[in-house]
Amino acid sequence: xxxxxxxxxxxxxxxxxxxFLGLLxxxxxxxxxxxxxxxPSMFLPTPWAVAERAVELTFHPFAGYTIQVHLISSIGRxxxxxxxAAAIGVPLGLAMGWFRWLDAAVTPLLEAVRFVAPIAWVPFxxxxxxxxxxxxxxxxxxxxxxxxxxxAYRGARFVEPRLIEAAxxxxxxxxxxxxxxxxxxxVPSIVAGLRISAGLGWQSLIGAELIVASSGIGYxxxxxxxxxxxxxxxxxxxxxxxxxxxxxxLLRRLQRRIEAASxxxx
Amino acid sequence: MSxxxxxxxxxxxxxxxxxxxxxxxxDLEVRDREFVAIVGxxxxxxxxxxxxxxxxxxxxxxxxxxxxxxxxxxGPERAVVFQQxxxxxxxTVADNIEFGLKSKGLSAAERQARIARQLELMGLAGYETAFxxxxxxxxxxxxxxxxxxxLDPMVLLMDEPFGALDAQTRTLMQEELVRLSRVNPRTVLFxxxxxxxxxxxxxxxxxxxxxxxxxxEIIDVRSxxxxxxxxxxxxxxxxxxxxxxxxxxxxxxxxxxxxQT
Numbered sequence: 001x002x003x004x005x006x007x008x009x010x011x012x013x014x015x016x017x018x019x020f021l022g023l024l025x026x027x028x029x030x031x032x033x034x035x036x037x038x039x040p041s042m043f044l045p046t047p048w049a050v051a052e053r054a055v056e057l058t059f060h061p062f063a064g065y066t067i068q069v070h071l072i073s074s075i076g077r078x079x080x081x082x083x084x085a086a087a088i089g090v091p092l093g094l095a096m097g098w099f100r101w102l103d104a105a106v107t108p109l110l111e112a113v114r115f116v117a118p119i120a121w122v123p124f125x126x127x128x129x130x131x132x133x134x135x136x137x138x139x140x141x142x143x144x145x146x147x148x149x150x151x152a153y154r155g156a157r158f159v160e161p162r163l164i165e166a167a168x169x170x171x172x173x174x175x176x177x178x179x180x181x182x183x184x185x186x187v188p189s190i191v192a193g194l195r196i197s198a199g200l201g202w203q204s205l206i207g208a209e210l211i212v213a214s215s216g217i218g219y220x221x222x223x224x225x226x227x228x229x230x231x232x233x234x235x236x237x238x239x240x241x242x243x244x245x246x247x248x249x250l251l252r253r254l255q256r257r258i259e260a261a262s263x264x265x266x
Numbered sequence: 267m268s269x270x271x272x273x274x275x276x277x278x279x280x281x282x283x284x285x286x287x288x289x290x291x292x293d294l295e296v297r298d299r300e301f302v303a304i305v306g307x308x309x310x311x312x313x314x315x316x317x318x319x320x321x322x323x324x325x326x327x328x329x330x331x332x333x334x335x336x337x338x339x340x341g342p343e344r345a346v347v348f349q350q351x352x353x354x355x356x357x358t359v360a361d362n363i364e365f366g367l368k369s370k371g372l373s374a375a376e377r378q379a380r381i382a383r384q385l386e387l388m389g390l391a392g393y394e395t396a397f398x399x400x401x402x403x404x405x406x407x408x409x410x411x412x413x414x415x416x417l418d419p420m421v422l423l424m425d426e427p428f429g430a431l432d433a434q435t436r437t438l439m440q441e442e443l444v445r446l447s448r449v450n451p452r453t454v455l456f457x458x459x460x461x462x463x464x465x466x467x468x469x470x471x472x473x474x475x476x477x478x479x480x481x482x483e484i485i486d487v488r489s490x491x492x493x494x495x496x497x498x499x500x501x502x503x504x505x506x507x508x509x510x511x512x513x514x515x516x517x518x519x520x521x522x523x524x525x526q527t
Contacts, residue, residue, distance in 0.1 A: 160352075162352040165346075166346070166352035166354075167365070169340040169344065169346040170417070171340075172369060173369075176369075184356040187356075
């Protein structure tokens, strides 16, 4: 039993009813405010006007392309930046978890850079890598890299010492210990890290596209803003949310599958 | 020569700026193909002895050598069986057993042949593709022993290998180990706190004192065993019923009891 009534478990039905009510109130308040005329409809369109615009954007090109093409362009950039972050972050994290000297050499640098938010990299990224593919990729990378690295590192550091000792007494060298012991033992931690990494990468991507890009969902939103089309901007926001959610669901499923396959919790 | 020699070995651990001696003036030779068990109260440094021989820890003074070579780190010629099995949970039984073989530069065919032979010997045939968590504790420890034996190591180091097993499984495994060590005698250093286990398995039993661990006495079990013909008795409980066995066991118990006060 929960110690306070406020903390009591909700039944599934109660949960869904309350979730639905919450959403209903939000859209209700939005609709009422939009219809009341207190705010000009140019800035606060009704929910259905946004929905209509979102559908229209799927066949009516805006800022050069339809919304799907903008999305595909964004997802491509995202995959590139996120892929690079995972491909560098995970092996480096594992290696730092094994070699103390590498940990000592790299950690201060990472700590120094960590507080420079991805969005703060935008001007630099644009200067160095341009507004084509390089700049946005770097920005996504800066968002996605730290969790990929940190979780691999933590996973490697918290591997049961006796497994490492067993491997060493069986004659395994550094390479085999990293690949055959640290990596498989850290898989749950790594996948959890990649989930965070993907979320942050996707969020940084939009930030990047707001400034450097000539296509993509962020670019579509900037163009929508400059033509004072609030419905377009909001459509973009919905698309970002939906894709971000889809990425997380996919990775969560992958995480569950991996956890089941590696027999964790048994 | 597959022997283990501890020469004037000491080991201190530092904790909070203070030095705690775990092992002092430790002199012991485990001879070629001899089975030596170390018993002693908890914290007497018996596991430290094993870790020193394994190369997982290093002495503060003196030296440890195996096969005439000073121990400088872990290696597959000194196979270790841990109390908590330490199997790789993401590897199958066969892959766990193969892990050490891969460091030895054998061909894939030779590795497979050795694994098959070992599975047969340890009663693990048919479990090749099982994962450790699908096996009972006793079976898991069989895999761990197979993983050590398959390397054909110079010496076997066993750290309370049956400590985590239930009483029945433990008995079976002890009988098995006796059978195994008669078929294929090895140089074994065996750590345990169970006196009966030590007397049943070992050629010699080393009794240690409380911290810092020193050798209190070394008891020759083998001469008694051979004179009394224990090896002809198949079941462990019958061996343990023999007057000569009871006598040795009680003698060791008394030595250990002295340590309690």
